[in-house]
Amino acid sequence: MKQHLGRQAGVQNVEVSLRDGKVDVTPKEDGRIDPAQLLKATYDSGVSVAELDMTARGNIVKDASGNLALQVEPNQSFTLTSNELSKTLEPLANSATQVTVRGQLYKKPDGKGKKKADTSAPLKFLVLEIQKKE
Amino acid sequence: MTKKQLALLLLFLSPLIPQTQAEIKHIEMRVEGMT
Numbered sequence: 347m348k349q350h351l352g353r354q355a356g357v358q359n360v361e362v363s364l365r366d367g368k369v370d371v372t373p374k375e376d377g378r379i380d381p382a383q384l385l386k387a388t389y390d391s392g393v394s395v396a397e398l399d400m401t402a403r404g405n406i407v408k409d410a411s412g413n414l415a416l417q418v419e420p421n422q423s424f425t426l427t428s429n430e431l432s433k434t435l436e437p438l439a440n441s442a443t444q445v446t447v448r449g450q451l452y453k454k455p456d457g458k459g460k461k462k463a464d465t466s467a468p469l470k471f472l473v474l475e476i477q478k479k480e
Numbered sequence: 481m482t483k484k485q486l487a488l489l490l491l492f493l494s495p496l497i498p499q500t501q502a503e504i505k506h507i508e509m510r511v512e513g514m515t
Binding site for chain 2: 375393
């Protein structure tokens with residue numbers, strides 16, 4: 347799996363901890379990494395993903411439907427799942443202020459059974475921590 | 481210092497100033513069924 351993930355675009359380094367069941371992915375500084383692609387690559391290597399967390403810096407934007415999103419590249423953004431923290435980011439929408447946030451992009455649905463996750467669905471970002479506003 | 485000298489100084493120093501650009505900094509996955 348480490349080699350499989352390491353071959354994905356924008357990936358600098360992959361650290362796998364067998365004991366904790368944790369996989370740390372360090373993106374390249376100037377590369378574009380696609381978390382949905384990582385999720386799919388992990389499933390393709392025969393491993394089930396329970397959770398995917400991401401730390402990212404970007405701008406808060408509001409789309410035409412009024413949804414807040416974190417824009418990390420000119421053509422890459424993640425719609426925010428509404429919670430108390432995302433509401434505090436609303437005044438920064440479409441401003442030049444950059445935020446560094448940690449949050450959850452994917453969580454395996456509850457319930458028993460080996461139902462395969464839908465990796466084609468767009469990932470929504472649940473903000474868990476606002477680390478910096480600048 | 482003239483305006484021209486100041487402009488040149490800023491031009492040469494600008495690559496040394498760290499730029500804050502948007503990016504994904506880190507991704508962590510919790511996985512199951514890994515052997």
